[in-house]
Amino acid sequence: MTEAFDYSLIDWSRAQFALTAMYHWIFVPLTLGLGFIMAIMETIYVRTGNPEWKRITKFWMTIFGINFAIGVATGIILEFEFGTNWSNYSWFVGDIFGAPLAIEGIMAFFLESTFIAVMFFGWNKVSKKFHLVSTWLVAFGASLSALWILVANAWMQLPVGMKFNPETARNEMHNFWDVLLSPMAVSKFTHTISSSYLLAAIVVIGISSWYLLRKRHIVFAKRSIVVAAVFGLITSIFTILTGDYSARVVAQNQPMKFAAFEGLYVGQTRAPLVAIGVMSTSPEDPDNENIKDFVFKIEIPNFLSYMAFQDINAFVPGIRDLMEGNEKYNILSAAEKIARGKLAIDALAEFKLAKEAQDQAKMDEARQILDENFQYFGYGYFVDDPSRLVPSVPITFYSFHIMVALGMWFMMFFAIVLLLVYKGKISQSKFWLTIGIVNIPLAYIASQSGWITAEMGRQPWVIQDLMPTMAAVSRLDTNAVITTFILFGVVFTTLLIAELKIMFKQIKIGPKQEGGH
Amino acid sequence: MFETFELYTLQQYWWIIISLLASLLVFLMFVQGGQTLIYQLGKTETERSLIINTLGRKWELTFTTLVTFGGAFFASFPLFYSTSFGGAYWVWMAILFAFVIQAISYEYRTKPANFLGRKTYEVFLFLNGLLGTILIGTAVGTFFNGANFSVDKMNLTNIYDSAISRWETPFHGLEAVLNIHNVALGLSVFFLARVLGILYIVNSVNEENILVRARRQMWNNAVPFLVFFLYFVIYLLLKQGFAVNPETGEIFMEKYKYLHNLLQMPVVLILFLAGVAGVLYGISSFLFCRSRKAIWFGGAGTVLAVFSLLLIAGLNSTAYYPSLHNLQHSLTIRNSSSSHYTLTAMSYVSLFVPVVIAYIYVAWKSINNKPIEKSDLDDDSSHIY
Numbered sequence: 011m012t013e014a015f016d017y018s019l020i021d022w023s024r025a026q027f028a029l030t031a032m033y034h035w036i037f038v039p040l041t042l043g044l045g046f047i048m049a050i051m052e053t054i055y056v057r058t059g060n061p062e063w064k065r066i067t068k069f070w071m072t073i074f075g076i077n078f079a080i081g082v083a084t085g086i087i088l089e090f091e092f093g094t095n096w097s098n099y100s101w102f103v104g105d106i107f108g109a110p111l112a113i114e115g116i117m118a119f120f121l122e123s124t125f126i127a128v129m130f131f132g133w134n135k136v137s138k139k140f141h142l143v144s145t146w147l148v149a150f151g152a153s154l155s156a157l158w159i160l161v162a163n164a165w166m167q168l169p170v171g172m173k174f175n176p177e178t179a180r181n182e183m184h185n186f187w188d189v190l191l192s193p194m195a196v197s198k199f200t201h202t203i204s205s206s207y208l209l210a211a212i213v214v215i216g217i218s219s220w221y222l223l224r225k226r227h228i229v230f231a232k233r234s235i236v237v238a239a240v241f242g243l244i245t246s247i248f249t250i251l252t253g254d255y256s257a258r259v260v261a262q263n264q265p266m267k268f269a270a271f272e273g274l275y276v277g278q279t280r281a282p283l284v285a286i287g288v289m290s291t292s293p294e295d296p297d298n299e300n301i302k303d304f305v306f307k308i309e310i311p312n313f314l315s316y317m318a319f320q321d322i323n324a325f326v327p328g329i330r331d332l333m334e335g336n337e338k339y340n341i342l343s344a345a346e347k348i349a350r351g352k353l354a355i356d357a358l359a360e361f362k363l364a365k366e367a368q369d370q371a372k373m374d375e376a377r378q379i380l381d382e383n384f385q386y387f388g389y390g391y392f393v394d395d396p397s398r399l400v401p402s403v404p405i406t407f408y409s410f411h412i413m414v415a416l417g418m419w420f421m422m423f424f425a426i427v428l429l430l431v432y433k434g435k436i437s438q439s440k441f442w443l444t445i446g447i448v449n450i451p452l453a454y455i456a457s458q459s460g461w462i463t464a465e466m467g468r469q470p471w472v473i474q475d476l477m478p479t480m481a482a483v484s485r486l487d488t489n490a491v492i493t494t495f496i497l498f499g500v501v502f503t504t505l506l507i508a509e510l511k512i513m514f515k516q517i518k519i520g521p522k523q524e525g526g527h
Numbered sequence: 528m529f530e531t532f533e534l535y536t537l538q539q540y541w542w543i544i545i546s547l548l549a550s551l552l553v554f555l556m557f558v559q560g561g562q563t564l565i566y567q568l569g570k571t572e573t574e575r576s577l578i579i580n581t582l583g584r585k586w587e588l589t590f591t592t593l594v595t596f597g598g599a600f601f602a603s604f605p606l607f608y609s610t611s612f613g614g615a616y617w618v619w620m621a622i623l624f625a626f627v628i629q630a631i632s633y634e635y636r637t638k639p640a641n642f643l644g645r646k647t648y649e650v651f652l653f654l655n656g657l658l659g660t661i662l663i664g665t666a667v668g669t670f671f672n673g674a675n676f677s678v679d680k681m682n683l684t685n686i687y688d689s690a691i692s693r694w695e696t697p698f699h700g701l702e703a704v705l706n707i708h709n710v711a712l713g714l715s716v717f718f719l720a721r722v723l724g725i726l727y728i729v730n731s732v733n734e735e736n737i738l739v740r741a742r743r744q745m746w747n748n749a750v751p752f753l754v755f756f757l758y759f760v761i762y763l764l765l766k767q768g769f770a771v772n773p774e775t776g777e778i779f780m781e782k783y784k785y786l787h788n789l790l791q792m793p794v795v796l797i798l799f800l801a802g803v804a805g806v807l808y809g810i811s812s813f814l815f816c817r818s819r820k821a822i823w824f825g826g827a828g829t830v831l832a833v834f835s836l837l838l839i840a841g842l843n844s845t846a847y848y849p850s851l852h853n854l855q856h857s858l859t860i861r862n863s864s865s866s867h868y869t870l871t872a873m874s875y876v877s878l879f880v881p882v883v884i885a886y887i888y889v890a891w892k893s894i895n896n897k898p899i900e901k902s903d904l905d906d907d908s909s910h911i912y
Binding site: 075078080084086089090092094098099101104106108109111113120125126128140182352355359481494504511515516 | 584585587588590591593594595596597598601603605606608609610611612614616617619620623624626627628629630631633634635638639640641643680681683684686688689690691692693694697699865866869872876877879880886887890893894906
């Protein structure tokens with residue numbers, strides 16, 4: 011059977027998931043970070059009894075509420091999209107992926123949504139302390155929600171703690187703690203969460219800078235800046251450290267993605283890190299449009315080997331090594347992996363036939379072949395087109411570098427702001443206040459780039475090496491997916507416009523004047 | 528503890544949890560029901576604001592229950608998730624859109640510069656209440672009447688067309704509305720949500736005009752609810768059901784299957800009767816005794832009745848998601864569940880549920896300890912929708 015696969019269905023399904031996920035991610039990081047910033051501010055209010063701090067807290071809560079609502083609206087889609095658009099995937103990994111999702115619902119979402127009601131409506135109904143505890147619980151609940159979904163995402167990048175069961179044709183969890191504490195899960199959670207805190211700090215400083223430039227709400231703005239800059243500096247350092255760790259985990263477990271990060275075509279020892287690079291518009295490899303060489307680059311010698319393996323002499327495989335194989339470094343070629351993957355898939359089919367025939371010997375034989383080759387299972391789907399094993403290098407390269415550069419820049423920025431605060435010059439530094447405003451869109455670009463790096467870089471895999479997008483997708487009419495894509499595009503864009511208009515208006519209005527508790 | 532249980536015991540345990548979550552969700556859809564009554568109960572801007580503010584304090588609870596229901600269903604019976612969601616695409620997408628537009632409406636409705644205008648957000652709330660309830664009810668109706676899908680896990684080995692679950696009609700779920708029994712359940716849920724919405728509003732709003740209108744609206748909604756609900760239940764108890772042979776896993780049609788299920792599980796029968804009595808008592812105590820606490824009877828009754836209906840859909844060797852395309856492809860709690868290990872791990876997590884219910888109760892009491900009234904809307908220090 012040589013029917014062509016309908017790639018447009020995969021592309022549209024991916025586009026829809028990307029659209030909804032990226033929209034969701036516009037709103038989530040701010041609420042994650044702002045939750046803690048508000049909680050810190052309210053703590054100062056409760057400790058000092060100074061109503062100014064209550065005013066500050068309530069203003070940022072308004073901003074939080076506007077973002078939270080649309081974060082919830084865009085989030086529900088993602089949960090159900092696993093089923094609606096990635097139906098095979100839901101079955102193939104449901105035994106692992108479902109558990110974190112359910113735990114997220116039971117443990118985190120209820121915590122967040124229950125205490126958010128107390129936080130917003132409870133100012134005059136509950137005690138100061140109960141209110142403060144509620145605000146902290148909202149902050150923790152939000153981050154706890156992020157934990158479980160990131161554990162699930164990490165598992166897709168590094169599937170561990172499970173075993174494939176040919177009887178049920180799916181992966182089954184064998185060790186929950188391996189899933190929860192895998193290096194990928196740890197790095198993904200810590201990096202995502204700290205970068206979200208960083209983004210919130212940038213937004214708080216940006217909005218406060220605007221007030222200072224307009225000479226409005228000066229005390230409010232200065233105090234907000236102090237809290238946000240301290241929070242931002244700590245979390246940006248943490249973001250960089252966890253980012254470094256994440257890169258190492260990727261280098262060890264997703265070598266193709268790592269090669270794409272750096273546009274590394276030919277592997278080498280003492281590999282240099284491309285600090286800044288511009289890719290050629292003509293393909294390096296005419297067989298694969300995803301692979302391009304550089305027209306310009308600035309490199310840091312040996313640093314890539316060091317970053318990946320903490321050894322400047324380490325060999326970092328390039329895309330060509332991963333596709334054509336490299337015997338010296340024991341790297342299998344794509345053709346070899348595809349052959350072994352096809353063996354595994356055929357063995358699964360054999361197993362089923364043998365089981366129907368109740369032929370135990372054949373079942374054992376098929377199972378052995380399957381087990382021996384299972385780690386390449388997903389490659390078996392690429393017999394016709396191995397070039398699809400390479401992700402888009404330019405997209406991955408640029409998004410990775412934009413994220414890293416901006417992350418470094420934000421850390422420096424927080425340090426500068428704190429210095430200006432310390433010297434008492436922040437309100438006069440028009441230049442840095444303007445930079446503070448400009449940083450807001452940059453923080454969102456960095457945040458989105460991070461996800462583009464992570465998710466485009468791992469293509470074509472839904473589950474690394476085990477299930478490609480084309481084996482995961484629901485069997486729908488492409489036009490149905492195009493229709494829902496357009497609907498999501500229109501609805502989410504409309505809601506985003508509404509959200510931004512409301513936010514800008516609230517910022518213009520500024521914190522309300524009011525009495526104490 | 529849980530690891531010593533047999534797989535089938537865990538599968539039943541999780542069907543019970545899923546049924547419980549679904550029944551709580553139907554109760555909490557008083558928010559959706561209330562949203563469809565904003566203009567019927569509130570004739571002035573202030574009255575409408577009172578209603579929206581009291582519903583607005585609870586919408587997230589309903590929303591979160593829906594999300595948790597989805598997550599728990601995915602985790603415990605992933606084959607349902609992949610088959611129904613990926614197959615009945617249009618129905619689920621319509622439900623999702625109905626909830627997307629709800630989530631922002633409370634927060635954005637009265638905010639200045641809200642782009643779409645107050646009316647639009649109120650229309651969003653109405654659509655959520657109308658479509659959310661009817662479509663979820665209709666979708667659940669397919670648990671008893673079946674859907675057009677096929678499942679073959681070995682399709683995974685066909686590298687060119689590897690979908691395990693396939694929908695066998697081009698309408699991808701919309702055909703469920705052609706079955707009047709499904710629609711009757713959808714409309715029952717819709718009118719029940721309105722009945723509960725009225726009971727919640729009269730419990731939590733202090734405003735005489737609204738109370739007077741609420742009584743009239745109760746007649747308008749309780750009667751159709753009873754008509755559709757009785758039709759649904761009587762037909763259900765008299766119809767053939769989708770039974771499973773526990774030895775072979777073979778699915779076959781059994782006369783009076785759902786009636787048998789109730790009779791063979793007397794506890795469920797008692798729960799069901801108590802639930803129906805609770806709902807009826809709630810409605811009549813409001814209509815005839817002007818009770819403002821009727822939501823607690825109506826709510827508890829709803830939980831019990833829905834809970835027991837879902838139990839008879841999946842327990843006692845019943846196929847909970849029957850395939851009309853090929854009876855043997857029907858989903859049962861045995862052939863669609865997660866592994867023993869995963870169900871065990873999640874069962875430990877389920878022990879947190881009482882803690883969750885406890886803090887929801889504490890928070891609910893602290894916010895709803897006294898009904899909302901006009902003066903609350905002028906209180907600048909409160910968050911007002």
